[in-house]
Amino acid sequence: MDLLRFTTSGSVDDGKSTLIGRLLYDSESIFIDQLQALQRASRHRGNEQLDLALITDGLRAEREQGITIDVAYKYFSTPKRKFIIADTPGHIQYTRNMITGASTANLAIILVDARQGVVEQTLRHTIIATMLQIPHLVLCINKMDLVGYSEDRFYEIVHLYQDAIRKLQVKDVYYIPISALHGDNVVYKSDRMPWYTGKPLLTYLEEVPVTHDINQAIARFPVQYVIRPQDEAYHDYRGYAGKIISGGFHQGQAVTVWPSGLHSTIERIEYAQQPLSHAHAPQSVVMLLKDELDISRGDMITPADQPPVLTQDFTATICWMDNAPLKTGDKLLLQHGPAVVRCIIKHIEYKIDINTFSHQDAGGSLQLNDVARVRIRTAKPVAVDPYTVNRANGSAILIHETSFNTVGACMIEA
Amino acid sequence: MSKVKYDFDYLDYLESEAIHILREVAGQFERPALLFSGGKDSITLVHLALKAFRPGKFPFPLVHIDTGHNFPEVLQFRDALVNRIEERLIVRKVEDTIQQKNLEPPKGKLASRNFLQAYTLLDTIEEFEFDACIGGARRDEEKARAKERIFSVRNEFGEWDPRLQRPELWNIYNGKIHKGENVRVFPISNWTELDVWHYILRENIQLPAIYYAHTRKCLVYEGQLVAVSPHIQIDPDDVIVEKSVRFRTVGDMNCTAAIESQAHTTEEIIQEILQSKISERGATRIDDKFSEAAMEDRKKAGYF
Numbered sequence: 001m002d003l004l005r006f007t008t009s010g011s012v013d014d015g016k017s018t019l020i021g022r023l024l025y026d027s028e029s030i031f032i033d034q035l036q037a038l039q040r041a042s043r044h045r046g047n048e049q050l051d052l053a054l055i056t057d058g059l060r061a062e063r064e065q066g067i068t069i070d071v072a073y074k075y076f077s078t079p080k081r082k083f084i085i086a087d088t089p090g091h092i093q094y095t096r097n098m099i100t101g102a103s104t105a106n107l108a109i110i111l112v113d114a115r116q117g118v119v120e121q122t123l124r125h126t127i128i129a130t131m132l133q134i135p136h137l138v139l140c141i142n143k144m145d146l147v148g149y150s151e152d153r154f155y156e157i158v159h160l161y162q163d164a165i166r167k168l169q170v171k172d173v174y175y176i177p178i179s180a181l182h183g184d185n186v187v188y189k190s191d192r193m194p195w196y197t198g199k200p201l202l203t204y205l206e207e208v209p210v211t212h213d214i215n216q217a218i219a220r221f222p223v224q225y226v227i228r229p230q231d232e233a234y235h236d237y238r239g240y241a242g243k244i245i246s247g248g249f250h251q252g253q254a255v256t257v258w259p260s261g262l263h264s265t266i267e268r269i270e271y272a273q274q275p276l277s278h279a280h281a282p283q284s285v286v287m288l289l290k291d292e293l294d295i296s297r298g299d300m301i302t303p304a305d306q307p308p309v310l311t312q313d314f315t316a317t318i319c320w321m322d323n324a325p326l327k328t329g330d331k332l333l334l335q336h337g338p339a340v341v342r343c344i345i346k347h348i349e350y351k352i353d354i355n356t357f358s359h360q361d362a363g364g365s366l367q368l369n370d371v372a373r374v375r376i377r378t379a380k381p382v383a384v385d386p387y388t389v390n391r392a393n394g395s396a397i398l399i400h401e402t403s404f405n406t407v408g409a410c411m412i413e414a
Numbered sequence: 415m416s417k418v419k420y421d422f423d424y425l426d427y428l429e430s431e432a433i434h435i436l437r438e439v440a441g442q443f444e445r446p447a448l449l450f451s452g453g454k455d456s457i458t459l460v461h462l463a464l465k466a467f468r469p470g471k472f473p474f475p476l477v478h479i480d481t482g483h484n485f486p487e488v489l490q491f492r493d494a495l496v497n498r499i500e501e502r503l504i505v506r507k508v509e510d511t512i513q514q515k516n517l518e519p520p521k522g523k524l525a526s527r528n529f530l531q532a533y534t535l536l537d538t539i540e541e542f543e544f545d546a547c548i549g550g551a552r553r554d555e556e557k558a559r560a561k562e563r564i565f566s567v568r569n570e571f572g573e574w575d576p577r578l579q580r581p582e583l584w585n586i587y588n589g590k591i592h593k594g595e596n597v598r599v600f601p602i603s604n605w606t607e608l609d610v611w612h613y614i615l616r617e618n619i620q621l622p623a624i625y626y627a628h629t630r631k632c633l634v635y636e637g638q639l640v641a642v643s644p645h646i647q648i649d650p651d652d653v654i655v656e657k658s659v660r661f662r663t664v665g666d667m668n669c670t671a672a673i674e675s676q677a678h679t680t681e682e683i684i685q686e687i688l689q690s691k692i693s694e695r696g697a698t699r700i701d702d703k704f705s706e707a708a709m710e711d712r713k714k715a716g717y718f
Contacts, residue, residue, distance in 0.1 A: 003424040070576055072560045073553045075606045082424050084604055096581045103583040224437040227470040234469045241466065243434040243585075272465040282422070284433035284466070297441045321581050335586055338441055395584045404590035406580040 001077075002210050007086040007101045007134075010111030011121040015142045019111065019180035019201075020074060020087050021052025026187035027202060029076035052180075071101040080206040095369040096321035099128060099409050103395070106210055107136040109201075114147045114177070118160045127357065130168050131317055131371065131411060133391055136208055137173045140201065144193065145179040151195040167357045174208075176201055214281045215390040219247030220308065221301040222337040227286060239270065239286040240295055245337065245392035247306075248280035249287070254304040257295055258383035263304060264289040281392070298339035300383045308383040308393065309414040315349070317373055317387075320366040322400065322407035327365045333399040334410065336382050343398075347375040376410075387411040425613055429462065432601040434585065435564060436466040439546050439599050440473040442589035446546040446599075447504070449535075450476040452488035453664035454621055455550030455602060457495070458610055461619050462601060464499065474548070475502035479534050481527040482509045483645045483667040491622040506538045522647075527666055536572045539596055546589065546597045554606040564603050570594035607662075608687055615680040625683070627660045627675045638671035662687075 008016045023029075042051040074085040086101030102108060108129040112122055129137055139161060147153045154177045165173075176185055177196055184190030185200045199207070227239035249255075253266045268288040269276045279285045287301060295301075302308055320326050326345060334343040350359035351372045359373075366372050387394030398408030436459075439446050448463065450456045463472055478492060496503040508527050511534040512519050520527060539547065553560045563579050565587045580588055589597050602610070614621065632639035633646065634653040640646065642654060645668055659672035660683075677683040 001424055003427055070561050070579060072557075073604070074560065075554045075604070097579075100581040100583060104585070224434070225441045225467075225473075227467060229470045237469060239470075241437050243430060243437075245585075273468050280422075282427065282430050284430045284437070333590075335588060337586065338438070392584070395586065397581075397583050397586050397588060399588055399590060404588070404592065406583070406588045409581070409583050 001080075001082055003082045003084065004107060004205060004208070004210050005084045005086070005105050006107040006109060006205065007088055007098075007105040007129075008109045008111065009088050009098050009102070009121075009125040009129075010140075010142075011113065011116070011119055014111040014113045014116075015180045016087060016111050018052045019109075019140065019142065019178070019186065020085060022180045022183055022186045023085075023202060024074065024076055025052060026183055027076060027078060071097050078202070078206055081210075083205065095124065095128075096319070096409075098125065099132070099319055099321070102129060102132050102134060103409070105132075105134050107138065107205070107208060108134045109138045109140055111140050111142050112157060112161075114141050114143045114150075114153055114157065117157050118164055122161070123164055126165055126170065127168065127352070127371065128319070130170055131319075133388065135171060137170060138201070138204065139173055139175050141175065141177045142180050144177045144184060145182055149177075149179075149184075149190075149192045151193070154196075174198070174204055176204065214392065215246040215385075216281065217247060218306055218385060218390050218393075219249055219303050220245050220281075220385070220390070220393045221249060221287065222339065223295055223297055223299045223301065224338045225297060226295070237288075238292070239288055240301065241284075241286045242338070243284040244279055244281040246281045246390050247303075248278055249301075249303070250278045251276075255289070255301050256304045256307060257293055258300045258302065258308060259310055259381040260294070260299070261310075262291075262293050264291040264293055266290075298337075300337075300339075302383070308385055310381050310383050311414065312378045312381050313346075313375070314384065315373060315375055315413040316396075317352075317371065317411045317413065318366075318398065319409045320368060320370045320372070320407070321409065322405065323368055325365045325367050326408070331401060332407070333401055334376070334378060334382070334396050335399055336384065336396040337393070339382060340399075341382060342379040342401075344377050345374055346377050349373040349375065373413075384412050384414055386414045388413075425609065425616060428602070428605055428609060429465070429613070431585070431604065432459075432462045433466040435587065435599065435601040436463055436548065438565075438587050438589065439548055440467070442587070443546040443597070445542065445544050446474040446548060447477045447539075447542065447544045448472070448474050448548040449550075450478050450492070450503070451550075451664065452478070452484075452492045452622060453550065454610055454614065454625060455552065457619060457621060458602060458605075458613060459548065459550045460495065460499070461617060472501050475504050477504045477506070477538060477542075477544075477547070479531050479538065480505050480507045480509075481531060481666045482507060483527055483643070485622070485624050485641070485661075485664065485667060487624050488622045488664055491620075504538070504542070506534050506541075508534045510534075511537060527668075531666075532572065539572070544596065545591065546599055548599045548601065550602055551600045552605050552607070552610070553600075553603050562600065562603070564600055565589055566598045566600065567591060568596045568598060572596065574598075608684065611680065611684050611687060615684065622664065624661045624664065627658050627678050627682075629656060630659050630672065631656050632659060632672055635671075639674070640671055641667055643667050 010016050072087045076083050088098040088101035110125050141154055141157050158175050177193055178185045187202045189200050221244050222242050223240045224242040227241050229237055251266055256263050267290045269279045270286040328348055330345045332343055334341050348362040351362040351370055353360050362372055385393040394412045396410040397406050398410055400407050508530050551559055561576055563582045631642040632655055633642055657674055660675040661672050663670055677686045
């Protein structure tokens with residue numbers, strides 16, 4: 001059985017939590033005790049109907065305010081597939097949490113309120129999903145019950161959205177009119193919208209091909225940890241432990257170690273101490289090389305004929321996630337897989353206006369939730385690939401040097 | 415390059431992710447620990463650590479925060495496991511914390527020491543200067559857990575602040591902290607109860623006998639079955655029954671209820687869970703029902 005990771009986003013009150021509640025409820029993925037707790041909580045709030053949104057809003061403050069503050073992960077499965085949902089906040093001040101949920105997703109659901117149509121957050125979430133290279137988008141036009149299940153209104157929004165995203169490289173969008181509150185076109189096809197000939201949401205989620213965002217052509221193995229047993233039986237054992245983040249390796253392959261550029265050959269690949277002739281992403285393995293090289297955490301092993309881009313100067317699209325602004329010349333830490341290096345923001349080339357997708361002068365600084373293209377210089381070379389080619393080796397995070405907070409998401413253009 | 419059939423299913427995916435997370439702990443922290451309760455989730459963690467670090471030793475000790483209300487079968491299992499894998503075990507007892515800190519031990523019929531575990535845990539973290547504690551918590555267990563990052567930063571009081579969580583992007587885990595802070599790491603965050611059981615079946619992982627159906631004397635308390643032990647108070651009008659039961663979770667004996675079951679094998683347990691309409695915690699944890707945010711409140715106070 002395969003696994004689909006998806007994220008949900010949308011503006012506040014578009015009904016994301018209700019939609020997830022509905023998906024879980026109608027697919028019978030909610031246990032009786034959880035349902036009873038939900039009924040108690042709904043009654044406690046004076047709601048006549050079961051408030052499905054309470055399933056995901058797990059924090060006290062979220063329940064009090066009726067908004068989602070942070071990502072909630074939910075799990076369910078049908079006979080066809082397993083799902084991991086990242087339910088992300090729509091509130092503008094929590095955009096960084098939306099990126100957290102979306103960074104590991106294969107598919108993004110963007111909710112629109114049928115009465116409001118396409119709003120700023122719809123486009124912000126679309127640009128973030130596109131920027132993160134999420135392979136599939138689903139635009140769920142929710143609250144169709146409040147617009148009389150109108151076909152005209154549905155197509156009006158679809159056309160507005162298509163116009164708005166024309167400038168973006170959006171790969172694959174599916175449009176579904178739903179009512180999360182009443183369950184129309186969520187798990188079951190709605191009788192109230194006979195004009196809609198597409199699939200209900202769950203059917204689409206079950207059938208969409210899981211386009212793995214793993215690049216299986218380019219092999220990359222960042223070293224996380226060196227295994228050196230201190231005993232007689234394994235006296236000369238030196239195993240490089242890590243996860244193959246893209247592509248595959250095989251025994252006897254000629255490899256290069258970065259950033260040193262030293263060459264060797266794969267003597268053995270082990271998985272749980274069993275030898276493997278081949279190993280592929282996303283397997284976590286141990287590699288042993290023929291030559292004794294100086295290799296430590298943060299180094300990267302690649303096939304000799306597939307070098308990465310070894311660079312100290314690169315361009316990246318970043319999303320700034322800190323309350324304090326980012327300024328040209330700021331020094332930060334860049335964490336790229338297990339490698340951590342100091343870096344400096346050399347130049348903020350432009351900000352991306354999320355309504356028009358046009359480029360704007362940033363005036364040398366970025367505010368919370370700004371998306372921008374910047375030039376970065378690192379203190380030591382890093383072995384990267386462009387994010388558009390290899391998501392796993394083109395992504396990095398920015399860390400504040402003294403607070404240690406994660407303050408930026410970084411998609412490297414190389 | 416020769417083509418090989420490459421079938422990577424969701425259990426392989428979850429396993430690989432967990433091993434990656436364990437190795438990040440080994441790579442990023444100076445003094446990590448693996449919190450080991452003797453339950454199926456922490457036993458699964460140990461199994462994953464064997465895959466992550468052998469033929470080397472674990473780069474961390476196993477740490478058991480002992481409530482003193484243990485199932486004897488679990489303690490026997492713990493010691494046998496530690497012997498077999500030849501790793502370090504540190505045990506710190508809630509009982510000792512109660513004495514040292516002059517804490518008020520809980521009273522009443524089912525005096526659970528669950529919430530007192532946080533004190534012992536925080537003291538143990540201080541004693542050994544642990545900078546990271548690996549735990550077997552899963553996001554499907556409880557609604558507050560569903561909100562937690564894989565690397566969850568706790569302040570010097572051990573508190574979790576859900577509003578100040580670090581963004582966690584891709585598979586990049588930021589474990590940088592200030593002295594005194596601590597990171598709780600949850601490698602099996604994305605596993606469900608069923609995933610754990612499917613994995614136990616696939617990997618043939620041994621568990622304490624109490625997970626499988628056995629005959630036991632139980633007290634019927636508000637519709638739940640609580641194992642009869644020296645730790646609970648039995649009153650004259652209490653109803654004691656003897657039934658075929660098993661446990662879905664293992665914790666403090668007094669707040670972990672048994673379920674009626676005839677499941678003697680892992681396959682039978684999987685079938686039983688598939689048919690169950692009640693969640694793991696709903697069926698078994700008495701302490702979560704105190705309020706809508708019981709777990710959130712315990713976590714904010716430093717609980718796992």
